[in-house]
Amino acid sequence: MARAAPESNPHRRIAAISAAMPPGVTPKGARGRILNAALCLFADHGYGGTSVRDICSAAGAQPTTLYAHYPSKEHVLAEIIRLGHEEHHRRLRDALLTAQPDPTQQLSALVRAHVQSHCDYSMLAVVATAELHALSAEMATPILTLRAQSERLLIDVIERGIEQGVFNVPDTVMALRAIGGMGMRVAYWYEPGCGRTPEEVGGFFAEFARRIVGVMNA
Amino acid sequence: MARAAPESNPHRRIAAISAAMPPGVTPKGARGRILNAALCLFADHGYGGTSVRDICSAAGAQPTTLYAHYPSKEHVLAEIIRLGHEEHHRRLRDALLTAQPDPTQQLSALVRAHVQSHCDYSMLAVVATAELHALSAEMATPILTLRAQSERLLIDVIERGIEQGVFNVPDTVMALRAIGGMGMRVAYWYEPGCGRTPEEVGGFFAEFARRIVGVMNA
DNA sequence: GTCTATAGATAGATAGAC
DNA sequence: GTCTATCTATCTATAGAC
Structure with a gap:
């Protein structure tokens, strides 16, 4: 029993249609089309x-052209997940570096970056998470390390705000999970035609995050 | 290249180990073990x-015993997803019916039910969402209807609170997505040994939800 | 209902011509 | 690097004995 073709199935996992990649990271030529x-x-x-x-079919290539560019299907997934996490972490880091050095502004900047990243690269975010x-343990390990570092950025800001x-x-961990989790779900429902820009969504969620940590006016 | 055996892969999608089903819904005998x-x-x-x-192997049965109880693998998934959504909706409905009739209490009750359900039946929640x-359109349709009804319960409470x-x-939709989303992620990290009971987690997230909608003291 | 055996399709991956 | 052909393993699902 063959799987239904994509276009015959009206309910999709994710609202977004485009597979935007961060600028400069897509490989050239067939390797990029496959990715x-x-x-x-x-x-x-x-x-x-x-x-x-x-x-390969979606990339306009022959059924096994993938193997000329990647050792296996899993390596393709690993590259996608790596690119997704690197972009996400880069945005969080840049947000922190340019934010005013008080916990409220840093929290706002982090959440805006987190959410905007999940809007701008929603497919990447969904697949990355x-x-x-599906990755083997050894291919997942460096990713998990990077995830922990990204999480650490938010934990530190919350703890400093409390101090x-x-x-x-x-509860610090609960607040972390709530703020992180509500942002991660954005990738599933956001689409460019939804009536909100990524900046607007980021702004709303930053406000929600401030409220979660008990800051009502910022 | 065979997929790695479960126990050889230390990074799991979900923290919980047990596959608890709501009381009374698991079929008897081999059908229940397969489910x-x-x-x-x-x-x-x-x-x-x-x-x-x-x-079948995990159920202690022969490789094709599943087909004596279900027409296909997809039907097994459909039953799991249906049970998960029915339990979730039942909890939300019961929470609303027993809550005090003011928006703040109703919101708190809904979020507690939403979160506790994702703690108590985390595997069910993850698979259901x-x-x-992976379900065909026709098998997914009744589920999507039920999802919309569950979402409607929360929307109505938020709108009445605003009125x-x-x-x-x-923004009502943004608040809905934030509150719903942070609860959905709970299923991935909650486990009975995490130091918190489902009631405690539900209590924290209800507080976060109240803060998101601008109610600081409740 | 459960077993063995197996059909028929499709999976990931490789070899060698060009 | 791409194409054709193909290997081997595995997949979903069925048939028929017990």
Whole structure:
């Protein structure tokens, strides 16, 4: 029983259509087309629901052209997930570096970056998070390290806000999970035609985050 | 290249280990064992990453015993997803029915139910949401209807809170997405040994939800 | 209902011509 | 680097004995 073709199935995993990659990271030529095709298919059907043939076909290539550029399907997924996490971490880091040095401004900047990244690169974000479990342990390890570093950025800001008496948080870990989690879900429902820009969504969620940590006016 | 065995891969998609089902919904005998085994495997490896053989083996049955109880692998997934959504909706409805009739109490009750459900049945919640896209359109339609009804419960409470001047929300849809999304992510990190009970987590997230809608003291 | 055996399709991956 | 052909393993699902 063949899997339904993408266009015959009206309910999709993610609202976004385009597979935008961060500027400058997409490889040139067939390797780049394969990477982009894989990103779209992994986002829609998952890693396990996508065959190498599907990817090559969507990339306009022959059924095994992928193997001229990647050792395996898993290596394609690993590159996508790596690119996604690197872009996400870069945005968080840049946001922190340019924010005013008080916890409220830093929290706002982090959440805006987190959410905007999930809007601008929603397919990348979904695949990077939802398909991470499909990677072998050794390919996942460096990714998990980077994830922990990104999480650390937010934890540190929350803890400093509490220490300075600016934040009123009943539980640091719970606040971290709530703020991080509400931003991660954005990748599933955001699409450019939804009536909001990524900046607007980031602004709303930054306000929600400030409220979660007990800062009502910022 | 065979997929790595579950126990050889230390990074899992979800923290929880047990595949608890709501009381009274698990079928008796082999059909129930197959359903539970499928739930665990779908939660860990995804629908596309799990074979019928895997399910039967985990259920202690022969490789094709599944077909004596279900017409196809997709029907097993459909039953799991249906049970998950029904339990979730039942909890939300019961929470609303027993809550005091003011928007703040109703919001608190809804979020507690939403979060506790994602703690108590985390595998069910993850599979019900993350694998919904693997269902064909016709099998997904009734589920999507139920999802919309559950979402409607929360929207109505938020809108009534705004109308009564109790809530201060910059954007209803954004608040809905934030509150719903932070609760959905709970299923990925909650586990019984994490130091918090589902009631405690529900309490923290209800507080966060109240703060998101601008209610600081409740 | 459960077993063995297996059909028929498709998966990931490789070899060698060009 | 791309194409054709293909290997081997595995997949979903079925048939028929017990």
